[in-house]
Amino acid sequence: MEPLVKLSGIIKQFPNVVALKEVDFSLREGEVHSLVGENGAGKSTLMNVLYGVIQPDRGDIFIRGEKQHFHSARDAMNLGIGMVHQEFMLAPTMTVLENIILGFEPTKRSVLDYDLAYEQITELSREYGLAVRPESKIMDNSVGEAQRVEILKALYRGAEVLILDEPTAVLTPQETDELFRVIASLKQHGKTVIFISHKLQEVMEISDRITVMRDGKVQGTLDVADATKEKLAVLMVGREVFLNIKAASTKAGPVVLDVRGISARGRRKLSELTDVSFQVRAGEILGIAGVDGNGQSELVEALTGLGRVDQGEILISGTPITNLSPGQIRKKRVAHIPEDRNTSGLCKEMTIGENLIAITLDQPPLSKHGVIRSREVNELAAKLVKEYDIRPANHRIRTANLSGGNKQKVIVAREVSEDADLLIAAHPTRGVDIGSIEFIRSILLAQREQGKAILLVSADLEEIMSLSDRIAVMYEGKIMGIVPAAEANERVLGLMMAGATYDEATQGKGDEVIEA
């Protein structure tokens, strides 16, 4: 059978990297085809080529055997290709309906036919089970809703092939299940779906075929029947990986971090902290799970002195640190891997070495009477670069030139080498390659072994569950409950992430909470 889409010999060079190195890819009509690969493998670039927004340097695109040249997304749309990007492209102040029809407005005698549009959209939404509120503004929609709007938008434009670029990265497990039902229904209606992800579990769940990319090349395409997680991981990384590397539980020591009923203003209403309390003991990892934007950032800022606390108290090993400056809190032996490595975590104009010494600069042996001792600095930097396998292994290179994983390793090296009592790690592996994920996770566990107290904030449930001793779930600025890792599973945590208490989630009442 002739493939519906065939990409052949696609090459795309960006100023600094060759993102696609002669990629071949083919798509059968009616299949769900997953595209997996680490960050930076070239998945988005390849799909943007198919969607017409990126013009390849070389290579051909065939649709139903016919060679095509796309000059813009419009050309691709005309041939029935639709794409939902990683970052949504919706106008926040416009309504759902307006966003969907934008640029393709149905008209009656050259006047917008609102009723017709409304009808078409409700029809589509019913057909595929994509619940939306056509007259609500995008900014009042949740992430899950906005995603459904994006899918509807593509369908409304007549998409037969739907590209979903990492759609599950922003969803709770329940929302993910719902998306999978939508994908199933799309398939039933004869649509073809390209599903991008780097979560192998879910890929195995919904695909017919799976294509693995690494470093701008296709490593292979497998039928789902022939695929295993291990096989895919090896193709993705080029070697075996061990992500679920939990060490045997050790005995937790005394309380290091004691958070007592803190409240703090949030960036949004939903992320305002209200009466948050918990403790972290030496030698344990407390995971904070939750959908992004439910107060995790505010919590970390409050703990590290980057944000103000309005009420309540924070103690480190018994001494209050509420509303102290970041510098003062660091002196109380608190280290912090920030969620945003590009703006806060690193100074991209400075070298790896300069970034590594930022927090220990004032202490001997790095400086004496305010004068930096270059030899000691260089020694330390070289040692850390080696120890943390930072590449390229040259501490005189500016961090702006590093990949995401290596940037993160610089931050981890700096914060961990400080030898603090409490390590606050916010999304330590977000957006980094699998090799670095594995490495960073093993470091966190090693720190736990050494008796450090660790607060791990992550939106990645798999990460939370594989590393934590106890798991606190945040929802709308509150802690919904703290669950021992042994009793946690994806379903219970997922329900709590959507607003159920632990009791509700375990007694099966949680499903109603979501409906409401």
Added chain:
Amino acid sequence: MKPSILDRLSKLQSPINVLAAVLLGLVIGTALMAIQGHNIIEAYTALFNGAFNGRFNFGGTLERFVPLLLSGLAFAVASQASVFNVGVEGQLYFGAIVAAYFGYVIVGLPSVLHVALVLLLAGLAGAIWAFIPGFLRATWRVNEVCTTIMLNYVAIFFTSYIVNHVFKNPNIGVPQTPTIQDSARLARIMMPSRANTGIFIALGMVVFFIWLMDYTTIGYKIKAVGFNAHFATYVGFRSRWIMIGTMALSGLIGGITGAMQVIGIHGYFLDNFSVGYGFDGIMVALLARNNLKAIPFVAFFLAVLKSGAIGMERFTGIPRELIGIMEAVIILFAAAEALIVIRKRVSLGKGGAEVV
């Protein structure tokens, strides 16, 4: 290694741009001379002689070099923390009046002590004057470009009032302060020009600030705040005070710039004495791309142009404004990029770096 080559290229980029701009300026200036029918060789010979030939001419160049060097340094130091000190002009007026006062009222000190004391007090005056916009900027994000420009006027008019009504030399018609004690004066090094030992103090200051920025924890922190204040705050630096402190340091240099004119050149404070030294400093710093090590070279180049222009005018009749045009062209091309950044900061009403 690939990234380091890129790094090196991007580092080379700015000197190449600057050199290209200088060449372009020279070409355009030369073309203008040719169009007006001047003999180009004669003109450049006169320019060269005006800048270098004989103690008087070369001394004149050195005399111009000092304020260019210091005010350039002042601007560049503030820029390290990503603050734009357009107020060097005001700071140097304050420094100058303070130097004139203490140079006059203190009697009987050994010269070395007197000079040091006067420079210190003048520097303090400049630092205080720069502290104000620095504080406003770091605390409430009040745009420092606007405040420093406004404070320039305050400084100029305030010192003008002082020299006209409070502290005026009664024996002379023009508004100037009484002549300072000999002990406060800097020794001349190239009679009959007015070049003086201030040049060594100025060069010493440049060396000191290069060392401060590159080899001390304070310098590291200043640069961190300048590059990325979020980062600086996150790793625990007191970004706000670092920014304010850097501005005060810059003002200190500004104050000393003014004092040097008083104790090195004039011997008194003269109403409205500065011919835009503070603004020339911005030009120097922009051309040097705020690289402290490049500042002496750029300052010297501009000093040569300025003093050569006078010789050229005298011997060939080519108006010295032509050299002004050349300077303007150079600035236009070499620093347009930086000027756009400043413009943006003004129009957006905020600075590049935020401190929390």
